[in-house]
Amino acid sequence: MSYFTNGICMGGQISNLLASVSERKERFKILYLYLLDSYLTKIGPILTHTYTAKVKVRVQLNLHGIVKLESAVVIEDQMDNSVTINDSHLTSEEVAVKSDQMSSGENIAEVSDNAESDPPSAPSAGVARRGRGVKRLEIPIRESICNGVQRDELTKAEEKERWLMQQDLKIEQTKDRKNALEAYVYEMRDKILNTYRSFANELDREEISRKLQETEDWLYEDGMDESENVYAEKLEDLRKLVDPIENRYKDEAARAQAKRDLLKCIEDNWMAAVSLPSIKKDAVTDECNKAERWLQEKSQQQDSFPKDVDPVVWSSNIRRKTEALEA
Secondary structure (H helix, E strand, C coil), rough: CCCEEEEEECCCCCCCCCCCCCCCCCCEEEECCCCCCCCCEEEEEEECCCCCCCEEEEECCCCCEEEEEEEHHHHHHECCCCCCCCCCCCCEEEEEHHHHHHHHHHHHHHHHHHHHHCCCCCCCCCEEECCEEEEEEEECCCCCCCCCHHHHHHHHHHHHHHHHHHHEEEEHHHHHHHHHHHHHHHHHHHHHCCCCCHHHCCCCCCCCCCHHHHHHHHHHCCCCCCHHHHHHHHHHHHHHHHHHHHHHHHHHHHHHHHHHHHHHHHHHHCCCCCCCCHHHHHHHHHHHHHHHHHHHHHHHHHHHHHHHHHCCCCCHHHHHHHHHCCC
């Protein structure tokens, strides 16, 4: 054990404060001496203060059976030496005397507490007694998990996993767009020459066939590894050419059904008007006759038009006529 010795000069001022600095790696003693041992005895020795640190650790066992170290805190006891005096009417000398008396009283109280077990009296108003507090210091921790990964490594792995999932989703969506474009090319090539043939003129059929062939060639050459948006734009360009023809084809069957529905509605209204008063009966009959004449006129006009142009009357127009008559 090493020693650290220092002294205060004889005849020095009282009180005197001496500050010394010493760097040590091992336990040491501090020895205080008067310079002349013949006059006074030595003071000490005083050992350096040693204490056992109190550390509070929080450990959690989660639902997966994994132990996790949450936090570690050093708990230190602290003595509060603050003294508060609220006697504002006292002079500075009286305040100093009162503070000295309080300090002396505290020392006497410490001695008497060991000899007597009387309950302590309540402190007088305006004075804050010395108390004991607790100081908590957080300790940085770092987990070392056997056969596992650290938190930062796990976070990076999760981020990479999410990125890979996004890439996989993007690849699948791009593949779906490409397959949809390819299927549309094959489907429309057959329909434009067979099913939709009478609903498109020669120029439209040639243009659409040429565009479909160009798209197919592009798919197997330059368009093998294009983005999802490029495939979607190609499909939209083809739909702009084919949709008018497809709408004319679909509306022909829908228009025939709408005509049948309107004629049935006219017949039902005629049958219902038989039991109505003459005024209402005449009004219903008049509306039915107007609807029937309108349908016959539009049907004759439509029959005179070729199928490769937009119809004179769409099925939606006939359905609105039926709804108005039913109302």
